[in-house]
Amino acid sequence: MTVEITSKIVGYRIKHDEPAPQAAALLEEDPLTVRIPSRPEGTLEAVSEKISYVGAEGRKKVYLLVSFMPVEGVVGGKRVVIERPVEFFFPSGQLSSEHQWITATMRSLSLAARGGYVTQAVADLRKVAWDKGLVRCGWNRWGKPMFHDSEVSAIAWSIQQILYRRGFLDQDGNQVPVETLVERYHHRMQHGHAWQPPANEPEADTASGAVEPIGGAANEADSSAKKPEGSGPAVVGHCPECRGELIMMDGCPTCYAGCGWSKCG
Incomplete structure (x- = not known):
């Protein structure tokens, strides 16, 4: 910019650039709790998993998909x-329950x-x-099958395992600290x-995030021994297919070892 001088010059000084104001500290924003308004457009990475379980209606196999995305936040400035x-x-169409x-x-x-x-929500x-x-x-850390209170509970447990293997939850189903999540995303x-x-880490535990298997610590005992009353399901025989233990489920001898055999079909 040109400036017209209209008076006598009696002196001068060199103008130095003023120091930039100190950058304002970033406000803390936990990336674990920051709200995402809606599912973003475009492609997201996802995990698709086939889940197998056995209930009153026999063995079922269903598919579940979980999508993931990077989320920004501010931690420690x-x-x-x-x-x-x-x-x-x-x-939809995988279960007899109403699709809605x-x-x-x-x-x-x-x-x-x-x-x-x-x-x-999953818990x-x-x-x-x-x-x-x-x-x-699923299976517990002793290699014994896990029992859940419903199909919903079994699927929720399977979701926890997906999130665990992805590094979002620990093996007990608890939230991993945000600092650890930052390190894992950097990895x-x-x-x-x-x-x-x-x-070498077991896929599931029996602590707060994994359902307590029938019999609890008694499952560590020899599988050929009868379980005392109150410590777990009573053994009523052995499976003709895999020779595993049979227990009564809904009035029908059912394989406890996981092959899915049931006397009632």
Whole structure:
């Protein structure tokens, strides 16, 4: 810019640039709880898993899909990125239950994920019970099958296992601290794949995040021994297919070892 001088010059000084104001500190924003308004457009990474369980209606196999996306936040004054689940999808037509309730549950779970409280929502689904007897799904740390109070509870436990293997939950079903999630996302950026639990680490535990198996610690005992009353399901024989233990489920001898055989078909 040109400035016209209209008076006598009697002196001068060199103008120095003023120091830039100190950058304002970033406001804390927990990436675990920041709300995601809606599922973003475009492609998201997802895990698709086939879940197998045995209940009153025999063995069933269903498919479940969980989508993940990176979410930014500010922790300790630093901008960080973690990976969060944002969408749960259970294709209809897989169960005899009404499709509208299945769809409604998955939509509610997706809203919980985008709202930042999916861990509590899944844990709450684990408490759902029904009147059709126990449902066998998954294995505990002793290699024994796990029993759940309903199909919903079994599927919720399976969701916890997906989130555990993705590094979002610990093996007890509890939320992993945000600092650890930041490290695991950084690992992903460096190595090109999501963090995964060590190969020698059991997939499920019997603490707060995994349903307590029938008999609890008694399952560590020799499988050929009869269980005392009150310590677990009574053994009523051995499976003709795998020679595993048979227990009574809904008045019918059913294989406890996991092959799915039932005397009632």
